[in-house]
Amino acid sequence: MQPYRSPHEREARLDTLARAAGADTAVIGESVDGAPIRAARIANAGAPKVLCCANIHGPEYVGAEVALGLLERLAAPEGEIAKLRERAEIWIVPCVNPDGYRRTWDREGKGTLAALRTNARGVDLNRNFPLPGGALRRSAPGAGSQRHGDATYCGPAPLSEPETRAIAELAATQRFHASANLHSFMGTLIPARVTDRDAYSTYRDLCRAFVSAQSHTRYHRVASRVFDVFTGEQEDHLHHALACWSICVETFPVAASLRQHLRAPSLFWRFNPRDPARWIENDVPGLVRYFLTALDLRAPPLPAPA
Template sequence: MTSAALDPYPSPEQREREADERAAKLVAAGFACERVEYGQSVEGRPLRAIALRAPGVGDSAPKVLVCANIHGPEFIGNRIAHGLLAAALAPTAPAPLTALLARAQLWIAPCLNPDGYARTWARAGRGALPELRHNARGVDLNRNWPLPAGARRLPLPGAGSDRPGDATYRGAAPLSEPETASLDALLAAQGFHASANLHSFMGTLFPARVCDRPSFVAYRQLCRALRANQAKTRYLRLASRLFDTFTGEQEDHQHHTRGCWSVCVESFPLLASFRQHLRAPALFWRFNPHDPRPWVDNDLPGVAAFLLASLDRPAPR
């Protein structure tokens, strides 16, 4: 199925075929590559990751993870995640990715919210934010993670709402949704050393919320590596040891509970979005560029550089 309304982004079926085809090409090129089904969505769609290990890399090498599309309309993150698979096969892969693949096992979960993706596709990207952003039970999956032990949620905008229908409705309980519960089981089982989680559309880096100075400095340096390797547009890091709050986001849970360096990468900056459309014809085009390729090329080396730089640090404790 194709839709001119969202061209050049793939339909759900095309997205899955693309992943299968790239996995097969990686195997043919000598990589150890496996499609792992780690759960199912509310509507029964498979939740899949691709586990990739370059020739010569042992199965005891550290594992790093790239996630995307936890929010339904944020297709550009999915394109960057798939771009990593394509770049792994390219004869001139970005240097940070080549170095990363020589030292680590790369896992990619390119669509954490397949029901939201399918709904966005079926509606040609039109609808209110909660209608497209949420999973099939109306939950913002990136507010459905447990808070770190002892943390509390401040009543700030965007910090996660307890009201169904709100854009950041956090659900009945932490990990109440199969998408988050299944991913958390994967995190626990695989022990990832670092993770980059791809979103849109702010052109901003949000590392996990940390209060201790060593971790804060470490994230500053890791994000500096990411920014230094972005091809053209370098994103601002937003972080504070004091003026911040825990919101039930994936990065905080990964860092504090799963011992994983983690950053949210908001691709396709706000200014670029408004340059594209002062008034977008559909909500989808507020979140996604008409041509994803420049943003894939811009962000892919930086994501790889963040993960690569994390390998020189012990896991968070």
């Protein structure tokens, strides 16, 4: 699993970087198996707040590394990173799913997607958020399954899991202006699903801002006003329930993953680059420019109460 970190090393790294960046750390919740879910916060009284979350899916370690890479750069801010520090309060949650991370570590990254991606109760946490506006769950590829044992099992009810409740409560109390959720692998940017023209084109601009700062590989935006469906994802909940600009970032493009291994020796090496530094370097500037661009916008409008 080198050069990736054990669960303990990941938390130790969070502490080291938080100290260096002048951030405080907070436990925002606990996993099913009792592991703390921790955030670093660089306080900035009165400033709008931004949130970077990662690793809601167990094997997606590179996401946690990109989140930690953002914190590392915030410790020695220059250029746009310094601007972001000036203009926003920054929250970073490198690992939303510590049980999935630990399971992936203990099994050395071997296993099925369903076995490694979910929390300790087999729930895909990124299908466990409430569907906006009481939308009904529709069947579509990846839309979330109601069957325990499936890789996208959505759980018995929205926010049935302590990990999603921790994020939903944090977001409800802090009222973030913008957020990014880091995943792997695909090499794509997926904004919250919106159908109104203005928000849709704003997300196009936000994604353009993101890729304009990427140093070697630009990601494609995946969005449709028509064909997308609500699936209980974090972005959709944050945008529609909490008026927060929100995108999913899938680090590490398919082509790069296939170049690395045509047949990966384990699921882990399909999802994670052997050289995470190259992708941290590519994606952190994108995140920073995305946040800065979002800070120039008004919050997305909340739907009128029914």
